[in-house]
Amino acid sequence: MLAGFEQRVDAIFKAEAGKPLLREAKHPPLGKERGPYVRGYSFSIMAFAARCFYLDEQIDEANAALVENARYYLDNPLAITDRDSFHWHAEIVLRLLEMYGPKGSVKPGRIGSETEAKVLEPMWLYTSKCSWRDKADHKISGTWHLYSSENHHAMDFTCHWHFSKYAKDLPQYRNRRCADGSTLSELYDAWNDYIVVYCRERARKGLCVEMRSDAYNATLIKGFFNFYDYGNERVKKAVGMFMDLYFAYWAEEQIMGHMGGGRSRILGNNAYTQARASGNAVLAWVYFAIGKQPQLSGHDIGALLGGYRPPAVVADIARDTEGRGRYEIRQRVQGLGTQGYSFPQMDRPDQPPNSLRTDGGGILRYSYCDPAFILGTPMVEARPVDDWVRISSQARWQGAIFKGDGDPRIVPVPRPANNRVAFNQFWSVQSKGSLLTQKLATHEDAAEMVVWMSKTGLSTPIVEDRIVFVEAPGAFAAVRVARGEFTIEERVLKGTKETGASYSTPPAYIIVPTDEYAPVILEVMAKREVGSFEKFKSKVRACKPRFIGSVLEYTTIYGDKLTLHTDYKKTPTINGEAVDYAPRRVFDSPFLSADYNGGIVRISKGTRSKVLDFTNGELGTAVP
Numbered sequence: 001m002l003a004g005f006e007q008r009v010d011a012i013f014k015a016e017a018g019k020p021l022l023r024e025a026k027h028p029p030l031g032k033e034r035g036p037y038v039r040g041y042s043f044s045i046m047a048f049a050a051r052c053f054y055l056d057e058q059i060d061e062a063n064a065a066l067v068e069n070a071r072y073y074l075d076n077p078l079a080i081t082d083r084d085s086f087h088w089h090a091e092i093v094l095r096l097l098e099m100y101g102p103k104g105s106v107k108p109g110r111i112g113s114e115t116e117a118k119v120l121e122p123m124w125l126y127t128s129k130c131s132w133r134d135k136a137d138h139k140i141s142g143t144w145h146l147y148s149s150e151n152h153h154a155m156d157f158t159c160h161w162h163f164s165k166y167a168k169d170l171p172q173y174r175n176r177r178c179a180d181g182s183t184l185s186e187l188y189d190a191w192n193d194y195i196v197v198y199c200r201e202r203a204r205k206g207l208c209v210e211m212r213s214d215a216y217n218a219t220l221i222k223g224f225f226n227f228y229d230y231g232n233e234r235v236k237k238a239v240g241m242f243m244d245l246y247f248a249y250w251a252e253e254q255i256m257g258h259m260g261g262g263r264s265r266i267l268g269n270n271a272y273t274q275a276r277a278s279g280n281a282v283l284a285w286v287y288f289a290i291g292k293q294p295q296l297s298g299h300d301i302g303a304l305l306g307g308y309r310p311p312a313v314v315a316d317i318a319r320d321t322e323g324r325g326r327y328e329i330r331q332r333v334q335g336l337g338t339q340g341y342s343f344p345q346m347d348r349p350d351q352p353p354n355s356l357r358t359d360g361g362g363i364l365r366y367s368y369c370d371p372a373f374i375l376g377t378p379m380v381e382a383r384p385v386d387d388w389v390r391i392s393s394q395a396r397w398q399g400a401i402f403k404g405d406g407d408p409r410i411v412p413v414p415r416p417a418n419n420r421v422a423f424n425q426f427w428s429v430q431s432k433g434s435l436l437t438q439k440l441a442t443h444e445d446a447a448e449m450v451v452w453m454s455k456t457g458l459s460t461p462i463v464e465d466r467i468v469f470v471e472a473p474g475a476f477a478a479v480r481v482a483r484g485e486f487t488i489e490e491r492v493l494k495g496t497k498e499t500g501a502s503y504s505t506p507p508a509y510i511i512v513p514t515d516e517y518a519p520v521i522l523e524v525m526a527k528r529e530v531g532s533f534e535k536f537k538s539k540v541r542a543c544k545p546r547f548i549g550s551v552l553e554y555t556t557i558y559g560d561k562l563t564l565h566t567d568y569k570k571t572p573t574i575n576g577e578a579v580d581y582a583p584r585r586v587f588d589s590p591f592l593s594a595d596y597n598g599g600i601v602r603i604s605k606g607t608r609s610k611v612l613d614f615t616n617g618e619l620g621t622a623v624p
Helices: 005-014 039-055 059-075 077-081 090-100 113-130 150-167 184-205 214-220 224-230 233-251 280-288 298-305 312-319 533-542
Strands: 327-333 354-356 363-370 373-380 399-402 409-416 426-431 434-439 446-454 462-464 467-471 475-481 486-491 494-496 502-504 508-513 520-526 546-548 551-555 561-565 585-588 592-595 600-605 608-613
Touching (some): 005 298, 039 059, 059 077, 059 113, 077 113, 090 113, 090 224, 090 298, 113 150, 150 214, 184 585, 214 280, 224 233, 224 298, 373 520, 434 446, 434 551, 434 561, 446 467, 446 520, 467 533, 475 508, 475 533
Antiparallel strands (some): 327 585, 363 373, 373 426, 399 409, 426 434, 446 508, 462 467, 475 520, 494 502, 551 561, 592 600, 600 608
16 A cells, blocks of 8 residues: 555644634535535534544544534435435444444543434334335446436445444344344344445446546445445445445546546536546545645545555555556446436335446456547447436546646537536447547437536647648647538637536537537547657648448557447447457456456556455465
């Protein structure tokens, strides 16, 4: 692991030393028959309490804050079962109890017995209503039945597992039964088995349905730090390997902490910039010293106070962008399936979950990585929108991120009609630094195709021979509309977040094809590979798009021949071979590799390697 974790965490907490509690605002419900939206309020309480217990200051005030938070939920019971409030912070309370409660493992007694009793009350209500044995099934579901979205489902079972563990032997809860008749001991045993299988399935069949979604993925794993620290031996081993896999998956496909590659659930202006004070940015700082020191947030308490550390090989992958060189990433991802109930309330055993299929293909994540840029896309079959579980098809993203200040990027994606979210917007074919993409006729809520080019970090675009050329610090890029005309103008996109707050994208140059279904070609090449801007322009000009009927044929600047059937009737090809949406490997790169459904994952870089054996749940062999 990288040295200095404890010092970086200490600095985050000490930056808040002595400050009074500043409560985030409570907000009205996000919809009818829902509880108040108070996630931010609870996070502010958690950050304050964790800091006080960590620094041994304002202990009485911290206890009072935890009780205040619990009483708020008891007074507003709809907020307990609402997916957007309670389970976002409940596992943090349980961690604080494990560390600082009456029998805490770090400093027992900083949380008093009366506080412990009060904060467990809303947790009992949550688990007794929202946890049932069938939800913890893995024999039928294979853990691919997701209640609400992927990150909500994980937060949900994180809370049920930990509350069951903590309270099952307490006299006041030992003999209580949940709504389905289960005792906490029975639920705890069921969730232990489920968590182990969940980790193994992600190693075998694909890590995240919400593909490389910065905020959603960081939220997915935030309770896993509790599994690692407080789980039994089987859970700790499985989760430790899962976390090693997660951070290797994150590390190999980022530049300066900015996530590249094909993604989903990239809502609103998250498509055009990446938050540097939340999500995986916090983890990048504490584990790998990438980026800047973040402010303390209740969201991240598990990572800051937890015992998990990424292995040295993962730290090497994360930090050594130049040493990684130039390489390709291919990954299988789950996304096909049956859409279930959207679960604004988590206490609905009468409603079906999202059911993912794992018997075929559907998505091939492909990225071409260079020290100067990452270009990637989710190559998908041209299917009807209803073939996909919506968390997979929602707000898919593709494009290029570049090394450099200002978050430089080029994003060719059909614009959401409301500038926030659309579904099943595009399909694509990519080889190396060359991408062909087209808006899908089977989209939902997508407007015109746009190519969004950031003003910050990129040169002013030059239009020559109907091609748009632009320069990044270490690369050149070109955008070409394969059919018809286009416009280009400097402007921003404006929209509204789910909470009602408005936003504007960063300043950009936006290319809009006249024909919304015209294919768009994006070419990117490192300066070290091509030399001058003029040589790059000449290479691009020499590549002539050709239509044979509805089929676009294009030989790229890298010499690869790509085809795209613009009538969607056939699979795109690369050098004569149809895109394989179900390849033999689930992870395939120089740094992360595993066969589909195999369970043996290898993480490697140079002389360092680590093998994760998910076939039996045991830790693999680590080479320093």
